[in-house]
Amino acid sequence: MLAGKKIILGVCGSIAAYKSALLVRGLLRAGAEVRVLMTPSAADFLSPLTLATLSKNPVVSSVHTREGWNNHVELGLWADAYVIAPVTATTLAKLASGLCDTVLVAVYLSARCPVFFAPAMDVDMWQHPATRANVEKLQSYGNHLIDVESGELASGLSGPGRLAEPEHIVALLDAFFAAPEADLAGRRILITAGPTYEDLDPVRYLGNRSTGRMGIALAEAAAARGAEVELVLGPTHLQTTAAGVTTTNVRSALEMHAAALARWPACTDAILSAAVADYRPATLSGEKIKKSDGDLQLRLVRTPDIAADLGSSKRPEQTLVGFALETENGVENARGKLDRKQLDFIVLNSPLDPGAGFGHETNQIQLIDRNKVTAFELKSKRAVADDILDRLVRDKPTP
Numbered sequence: 001m002l003a004g005k006k007i008i009l010g011v012c013g014s015i016a017a018y019k020s021a022l023l024v025r026g027l028l029r030a031g032a033e034v035r036v037l038m039t040p041s042a043a044d045f046l047s048p049l050t051l052a053t054l055s056k057n058p059v060v061s062s063v064h065t066r067e068g069w070n071n072h073v074e075l076g077l078w079a080d081a082y083v084i085a086p087v088t089a090t091t092l093a094k095l096a097s098g099l100c101d102t103v104l105v106a107v108y109l110s111a112r113c114p115v116f117f118a119p120a121m122d123v124d125m126w127q128h129p130a131t132r133a134n135v136e137k138l139q140s141y142g143n144h145l146i147d148v149e150s151g152e153l154a155s156g157l158s159g160p161g162r163l164a165e166p167e168h169i170v171a172l173l174d175a176f177f178a179a180p181e182a183d184l185a186g187r188r189i190l191i192t193a194g195p196t197y198e199d200l201d202p203v204r205y206l207g208n209r210s211t212g213r214m215g216i217a218l219a220e221a222a223a224a225r226g227a228e229v230e231l232v233l234g235p236t237h238l239q240t241t242a243a244g245v246t247t248t249n250v251r252s253a254l255e256m257h258a259a260a261l262a263r264w265p266a267c268t269d270a271i272l273s274a275a276v277a278d279y280r281p282a283t284l285s286g287e288k289i290k291k292s293d294g295d296l297q298l299r300l301v302r303t304p305d306i307a308a309d310l311g312s313s314k315r316p317e318q319t320l321v322g323f324a325l326e327t328e329n330g331v332e333n334a335r336g337k338l339d340r341k342q343l344d345f346i347v348l349n350s351p352l353d354p355g356a357g358f359g360h361e362t363n364q365i366q367l368i369d370r371n372k373v374t375a376f377e378l379k380s381k382r383a384v385a386d387d388i389l390d391r392l393v394r395d396k397p398t399p
């Protein structure tokens with residue numbers, strides 16, 4: 001799948017930079033064209049001459065050369081993917097904040113292609129909250145983390161922090177470019193995702209821990225398979241810029257209800273992954289609620305059930321998929337929901353399963369319809385999204 005793909009490889013100053021040479025060879029062997037960018041300190045670890053010879057292209061390490069100016073915008077537009085491997089803690093921070101003092105960051109800021117970043121650092125640096133925050137920031141921009149691997153580190157310590165092995169990086173890129181079949185072309189899919197926030201007063205709200213990651217993965221996977229996606233997204237720091245996805249940002253259950261119902265008649269399918277509040281405060285105080293010595297009682301009222309309202313106006317050719325997050329009697333409760341909300345099938349996940357549910361990169365699901373239960377292994381949320389979409393297509397093939 002990498003044959004003919006144009007890849008920019010960004011290399012930072014890390015002991016792991018020696019693996020970049022193997023990565024260039026692996027990419028070339030897979031048929032890709034590679035151009036290398038290096039930060040000034042990367043040259044202390046690996047000679048630009050090595051990477052220029054292996055990649056068969058000059059290495060760019062500065063915005064300026066003796067001959068003139070390197071057009072970083074042109075490079076950013078040339079590439080099908082930009083892979084920064086290894087990325088150091090310093091460059092991670094620069095990428096996250098847009099501090100553009102190297103050609104590597106300049107190309108990052110002007111690139112329109114998918115960006116992959118493969119960190120390499122000592123275990124404590126990797127686990128520091130500052131690093132975690134920078135990684136999350138890059139992910140919230142839609143960049144893809146190539147996770148560190150665990151093992152012996154240059155410091156003598158052992159743990160997570162090693163640069164992913166070059167062959168793993170090549171395999172991951174290969175899988176990314178494996179063009180999925182456009183088996184959802186012609187379908188318009190409504191997806192609700194994320195939490196809802198129910199305001200109490202100008203500064204307080206009732207919310208939940210959903211991040212919208214599963215729904216965003218569904219939206220991106222469906223768009224990659226040719227669907228037009230209407231993503232109705234509750235308040236979260238995550239977003240998607242994937243082509244084919246139109247995002248409507250909402251805050252409360254009432255807003256999500258209105259946005260979903262307005263879009264439903266023009267959609268062929270809906271997948272409701274949002275964690276919608278069941279209750280909202282009966283009144284919204286215009287002023288910040290003052291504390292007093294005694295307790296405070298809040299009166300909550302029910303929110304509308306979006307799934308049930310879409311279900312009751314469902315046309316026979318439309319498919320409606322719900323989610324259920326259950327801690328006990330999962331299958332039984334999910335079956336009850338199928339009927340109450342007129343769902344075609346339901347995705348059951350338990351927050352008690354390790355690696356599943358809110359906030360994780362992974363999820364473990366069961367697909368439940370009126371006749372059977374199908375259990376899946378723990379997978380990345382993107383792979384889970386494809387399993388759900390496979391079922392959608394199998395139950396109702398695209399005409």
Ligand code: C5P
Pocket residue numbers: 192253272273274275276277278303304305306307308321322323324325337
């Ligand atoms: O009843 P419960 O909240 O467990 O049902 C979960 C399913 O119903 C999910 O698909 C969720 O997105 C949807 N739902 C909804 N509107 C609500 C509550 C849940 O669409 N008010």
